[in-house]
Amino acid sequence: MKFLPISLLIMALATATALAYDPSPLQDFCVAINDPKVFFNGKFCKDPKQVTADDFLFKGFRYPGNTANPLGSKVTPAFVDQLPGLNTLGISMARIDFAPGGLNPPHTHPRGTEILVVAEGTLLVGFVTSNQLNNTLLTKVLYKGDVFVFPIGLIHFQLNIGNTSALAFATPSSQNPGVITIANAVFGSKPPISADVLTKAFQLDKKVIDYLQAQFWYDNN
Template sequence: MKYLPISLLILALATATAFAYDPSPLQDICVATNDPNSGVFVNGKFCKDPKQASADDFLFMGLRNPGNTANPLGSKVTQAFVDQFPGLNTLGISMARLDFAPGGLNPPHTHPRGTEVLVVVEGMLLVGFVTSNQLNNTLFTKVLYKGDVFVFPIGLIHFQLNTGNTNALAFAGLSSQNPGVITIANAVFGAKLPISTDVLTKAFQVDKKEVDYLQAQFWYDNN
């Protein structure tokens, strides 16, 4: 019994850590600013004096217009993260607009700091995510139609592909003001500096010629 209080404390700390993504705000608003002289540093950004905030700080119009899908991937992701939308600072949420040409792909990627929930507004999308090694890298995949919603758990590799004959549009909400994006192919084969060929030939079980070819490609970023 003497260890019970310590056990409960450890459990409480573990539970708190498990549910803590972005820190909870301790004030009503904390509009991000790049001017370090105008406020205090909170959660990765300086905050302007709340008395100087206005309604415009909480408005983002960047998702109004279609993204340009005339690129090698046939897709464009328009982010409304804290860097683009300062009013999100400390609020633990963000959004994105995803535009797809027919056949357009948002390639396999992860958000290391946020879960993503996606709703299809126009067209159809083949979507999916892959679990970790612990669950045998299992693929969960569905074809989504207008009005359908799908969730991608935090940190897991996922993708979206327009399998229809018309443009597709989706919006995503994420559980972080700055969820981050790691596009798998870009990170592995387009790293600066390049990852050692010895590492990649063993990891992908291919020969050096194939690795050299992949590293020589232009890895387009659709964000």
């Protein structure tokens, strides 16, 4: 029994070590360079004495986004690039406008969980779990006032299934959550991913892969 406290101490230290991790990045990558004024993981801070109320104001949500595009949707972000006051606060917003039948296509946010509230219309939303949980689709129909959460990094989407325009507001848990639109990234990358890779990955004929890579993949952001 006299060894029990020591054992508990070792377990506690091991647990503390296991829980330690690098902070989540705020940009896609941060290649090291001797001059720190070029790029670093975040943004430099303005002199607090020069801050004004305008630094915390964003007017971009006043007007609907243009949904006259192949997806029938438009995302208007209020991330740190649009709203400097968000820097270091770990939060942001986006307005999402949908034409009837409009889709915010399957995508992920690598650096933020997203909570979505429907302001107008009816949306079919969902996300897919990881391989660990057998890529299970969790989906729901949302109505005005409903709220839904998309966990960080998981593929998710929103589809307007109503007969009228729809509007939703999303709040990611990052000042710069990032967006990876699946179809754009897989079939529209520059330079393109090898057709040999994609034919094996999707079990499709090379002609189908060539066709998909030749398409124009619209970005609604």
